[in-house]
Amino acid sequence: ALLWKRHRNARSSTTALSGLTLLWALLLIPAVTGNWYPLAHTSAQGSASPDLTLYAPFSEDSQAATLAQAASLTLHSDLPSLDGATALYPLYAAFARAAYAPQDGAADVVVCTNTPNAYRAIIAGERDIIFVAGPSEKQRQAASDAGVELVFTPIGREAFVFLAGNSNPLDGLALQQLKNIYSGKTAHWKTLGWAAGGRIIVFQRPEGSGSQTGLQNMMGRLPIQRPQPLPDNALFGTGSMMQQVSVTWNGVQPALGYSYRYYAIAMYPNPEVKLLKINGVYPSNEAIADGRYPFTASFYAVTNGPPEGSVKLLIDWILSEEGQSLVEQTGYTPIR
Template identity: 45%
Template sequence: MTVGEQSLNLLEYMPFSEGTKAAFLDKPSALQLRSELPRIDGATAFYPLYASFVQAVYPKDGNYHPHAWDSLALCSTTSRAYDSLLAGEADIIFCFEPSEYHRNTAAEDGITLQLTPIGREAFVFFVNQNNPVESITSGQVRDIYSGRITNWQELGGRDENIRAYQRRENSGSQTTLIAIMGDDQLIDPPTEHVFYGMSDIIKAAASYRNYENAVGFSFLFYCTEMVRNSEIKLLAIDGVYPSKETIQSGDYPFVREIYAVTAGDESSQVRQFKEWILSKQGQYLVKQTGYIPVK
């Protein structure tokens, strides 16, 4: 059942490619990097974002294929991106916060991770479109994923067991779920309820025949713009529906920072790149891509 994140056509966002969906600036970038280019990696959900950065700042003739091992703008998923950063194989990655495993690994290796917020995004929960439940509370999310609530009837739905999907350990979305659980212990799911890619968890919840009783999680831009599966619906949390407006206002409760992450000493090019991302032009691309700027 697992097909992996490469089922998404990230090539649609590849910098400088014909018809790319990566966002453009309305005038040339104030920063132009031409030598000692930072090696980039990151989460699947953020490839469209850092592809737009590369398109604005990097030279046109580079290798920016999302899946090529020697690419300057690789997309290997959150966990692998942190592995690459800690191994010195990437200079800057674009992800959510690191997992406990990656924090501990960095500390054991004497590496200081520097997390620079560059944008904001909503962590969302979704169900099959035929599920009558429209809204749950933050507490009920924790109750579901700790095993205290196990039937949709307890949430105003049908008398069906809840199939609570999770992602693999150290993925960006699974790390976010663990963070919002707080002191509540996350249940150990059956193997068939754990998915490698975010696209897989969306497809499973969208399946009418077998998974109408499922709940899953992802990020707003990813599931509404990159996957666009009409067979799922997003749940309101604490009565607030996830949208750009409710992220911006702070009304939606599960908003996370998007980080540019570096490890140890930064080169001059990396420092300039980070400063530019936080400039008016960089933040413009954050907004044009579909995320919420921090400035």
């Protein structure tokens, strides 16, 4: 479920307010925990997620990246079980396609349950490797509480990007402007130079997701304003931020969202959405590689303890020229 922040106007009718108190209380409990969305609108208008079957590693028509020649590593047994972020599934599916010998049950060890579930699984010892962005503080604490040492091996770099509708006249924002928006200090587009934009519909992702952790890292110690109900259920759309950012309301596209670059431009693109420059820098491949784009971070192969056996063989191969070639072919920036 996707969220947004908005101060609700006080109701003029005391009677109506008292009659709705209990209902609003029930709705707002999940709002402040990061899981609220308009219950009347589900995903009936379309899929809220990309079709991951397109990248299935052992499918003949898989869209996962491939090497021009056979991989130097082929694992025939003790195949590491893989899981991770939705946006990284095409990449680790490509790793499995290249390095796993096709066999009965091979597809069962390559799954995608999303970032929060993948972290839970690696902490519980249910996966051998997960492919994710860095952990949230709660995920770090969960590992510590379980007495688990998570080992993070960086394998590539990616940009954390901000999204707006194409009709938004602003092509970029400054870091301080973003902090003002997500802390609640700035609530209207006119403050940023778009007089007709109205209130900023500021979407958020659920706690524990890779992109929400990216937002938290950007904000640092500055508190993120709590999410509030949408002013109009029509803004909920399909339930996907990539679609919600382009929704027109009151004649404008007032929403602001965020994602990771590959997901936004390759896995679930929306032609009505644009990526914003940050501090004047567009998140191009070159700006990510040379570090000019300010929100660039590594993503990781994460193991429960130091990698050993076939797990170590696979991670070492991922860091090789062949593995890094698949990182680049998929659409990410290699770490080497």
